[in-house]
Amino acid sequence: xxxxxxxxxxxxxxxxxxxxxxxxxxxxxxxxxxxxxxxxxxxxxxxxxxxxxxxxxxxxxxxxxxxxxxxxxxxxxxxxxxxxxxxxxxxxxxxxxxxxxxxxxxxxxxxxxxxxxxxxxxxxxxxxxxxxxxxxxxxxxxxxxxxxxxxxxxxxxxxxxxxxxxxxxxxxxxxxxxxxxxxxxxxxxxxxxxxxxxxxxxxxxxxxxxxxxxxxxxxxxxxxxxxxxxxxxxxxxxxxxxxxxxxxxxxxxxxxxxxxxxxxxxxxxxxxxxxxxxxxxxxxxxxxxxxxxxxxxxxxxxxxxxxxxxxxxxxxxxxxxxxxxxxxxxxxxxxxxxxxxxxxxxxxxxxxxxxxxxxxxxxxxxxxxxxxxxxxxxxxxxxxxxxxxxxxxxxxxxxxxxxxxxxxxxxxxxxxxxxxxxxxxxxxxxxxxxxxxxxxxxxxxxxxxxxxxxxxxxxxxxxxxxxxxxxxxxxxxxxxxxxxxxxxxxxxxxxxxxxxxxxxxxxxxxxxxxxxxxx
Amino acid sequence: xxxxxxxxxxxxxxxxxxxxxxxxxxxxxxxxxxxxxxxxxxxxxxxxxxxxxxxxxxxxxxxxxxxxxxxxxxxxxxxxxxxxxxxxxxxxxxxxxxxxxxxxxxxxxxxxxxxxxxxx
Numbered sequence: 333x334x335x336x337x338x339x340x341x342x343x344x345x346x347x348x349x350x351x352x353x354x355x356x357x358x359x360x361x362x363x364x365x366x367x368x369x370x371x372x373x374x375x376x377x378x379x380x381x382x383x384x385x386x387x388x389x390x391x392x393x394x395x396x397x398x399x400x401x402x403x404x405x406x407x408x409x410x411x412x413x414x415x416x417x418x419x420x421x422x423x424x425x426x427x428x429x430x431x432x433x434x435x436x437x438x439x440x441x442x443x444x445x446x447x448x449x450x451x452x453x454x455x456x457x458x459x460x461x462x463x464x465x466x467x468x469x470x471x472x473x474x475x476x477x478x479x480x481x482x483x484x485x486x487x488x489x490x491x492x493x494x495x496x497x498x499x500x501x502x503x504x505x506x507x508x509x510x511x512x513x514x515x516x517x518x519x520x521x522x523x524x525x526x527x528x529x530x531x532x533x534x535x536x537x538x539x540x541x542x543x544x545x546x547x548x549x550x551x552x553x554x555x556x557x558x559x560x561x562x563x564x565x566x567x568x569x570x571x572x573x574x575x576x577x578x579x580x581x582x583x584x585x586x587x588x589x590x591x592x593x594x595x596x597x598x599x600x601x602x603x604x605x606x607x608x609x610x611x612x613x614x615x616x617x618x619x620x621x622x623x624x625x626x627x628x629x630x631x632x633x634x635x636x637x638x639x640x641x642x643x644x645x646x647x648x649x650x651x652x653x654x655x656x657x658x659x660x661x662x663x664x665x666x667x668x669x670x671x672x673x674x675x676x677x678x679x680x681x682x683x684x685x686x687x688x689x690x691x692x693x694x695x696x697x698x699x700x701x702x703x704x705x706x707x708x709x710x711x712x713x714x715x716x717x718x719x720x721x722x723x724x725x726x727x728x729x730x731x732x733x734x735x736x737x738x739x740x741x742x743x744x745x746x747x748x749x750x751x752x753x754x755x756x757x758x759x760x761x762x763x764x765x766x767x768x769x770x771x772x773x774x775x776x777x778x779x780x781x782x783x784x785x786x787x788x789x790x791x792x793x794x795x796x797x798x799x800x801x802x803x804x805x806x807x808x809x810x811x812x813x814x815x816x817x818x819x820x821x822x823x824x825x826x827x828x829x830x831x832x833x834x835x836x837x838x839x840x841x842x843x844x845x846x847x848x849x850x851x
Numbered sequence: 852x853x854x855x856x857x858x859x860x861x862x863x864x865x866x867x868x869x870x871x872x873x874x875x876x877x878x879x880x881x882x883x884x885x886x887x888x889x890x891x892x893x894x895x896x897x898x899x900x901x902x903x904x905x906x907x908x909x910x911x912x913x914x915x916x917x918x919x920x921x922x923x924x925x926x927x928x929x930x931x932x933x934x935x936x937x938x939x940x941x942x943x944x945x946x947x948x949x950x951x952x953x954x955x956x957x958x959x960x961x962x963x964x965x966x967x968x969x970x971x
Binding site: 536538539541542543545546580585586587588590591592594 | 862863864866867870871876904914952956957958959960
């Protein structure tokens, strides 16, 4: 409503502004006294307007019946009044003034001006055009003259704003188009040059790399003098970033595809060529892609001395930096504490969990990591990851700690913990399962029911029967019946025989079918 | 001098293998794609073929098929990543390749296997 009112108000204001504009234009008919006098001279007689000569000193009318149009000394034309005034001045030296009368009533000059303006505005009189003093037709005269513009050359160009503006726009368009083409050409030329250089450097690098890897032992490689090294990889070339980039990429690619002492040689060569310094510089870059490249290089080339710098990135807001930094610290750090992972502020994605799991699983074969530290994280996704690790790595020794934590954690975590107990199949923690079976959270009950089938006891079977009596949803009923069948087949058969409900019979036929039981 | 054909699109790997085999006194022919590989099999007199599985235009299995059909006496070594499907490796063995070397590999180990195959 307010909007509509504002629009109406704005429209009215607009109309008022327009009205003012129109009135302003009307007032321009006789803008000043000079134009009014000129109009009176041109117009001749004006209905309702008359003139009288008065004495300029005392204002009394000058009696001159002979010069007036009427017997009371009124003059109908302004030119006549002017002529009379001049003759009086010459003959009698009387200083006369012209008085304006509107419908016989004496009035002031402005009043007369307003009166005439109104007549004109209302169309009561039509303004006469001034008589051509020369008595010639202006247009015909103009036709005889050869046309020449008032403004010519530069002044004509700058004098016309529209032409100037269009010219500027067109010029700018051409300038921008030219600059764009120039930019594209330079960009393409530089890219082509880069590609050519990459190929050239590739060929330059392959030979010396092969030679060093096959001709030198690890000890020989480490004891090579700078001069010997620069014979294979010229110092001048090593100063070029693109050459270094090719060298780094090739060494990293070989490191992935080679095995045995070749890996050690490649790592030694990486350090001898001081490529590790370039890697360290990348870690300090403000560009995230460079930082990630640096982290990959640290990881691939086992640059343990860079670990402090890498640790600065483990809680980076950038997903890629954070993921790669954590993976690198996991791989290279001797620390078994995992505190850097515990203190992660950002939630772990499934991809990150997979990646870290792969590394932790590998590390677990060599050393025992303090996975329990992850249970104390303020980040729920880290705690959940910790519970999953217990399950996947098979850390049965941590189940007691999970049991301690169970009552104080969220229901999502309870589901994960029960899943872990069920997966590891430890039957000593039935209390957790039984208490969860009485939860109000359906997902937790389903998980607990599933776990009860593996690690439940007689109490679990009783609770399951209670739940079945409460007419649960089809999905829960299916899980409950499946678990009951595993826990106590006699109770299961008894229940199925007693309950004639259609869904119970359907589930029973499904569970009884050896082909469908695992579907 | 025994001649070995190397079909590998990775310049670095092929150069390393070539360097190592030349060091052992073998003559090598290096090609980067499947079409060039088949052309080389048809035109050259070869003692051994070393091929990658994933190469441009024609894959390693097609190369093996062609080589067994046209040069049944020439032994073949397949060089490939462990990540590649098991069935591809099995198919290669079923076709009758002499050896399979998974990547990452040690070029010295490859050289020993080449020596063993060529002595047989």
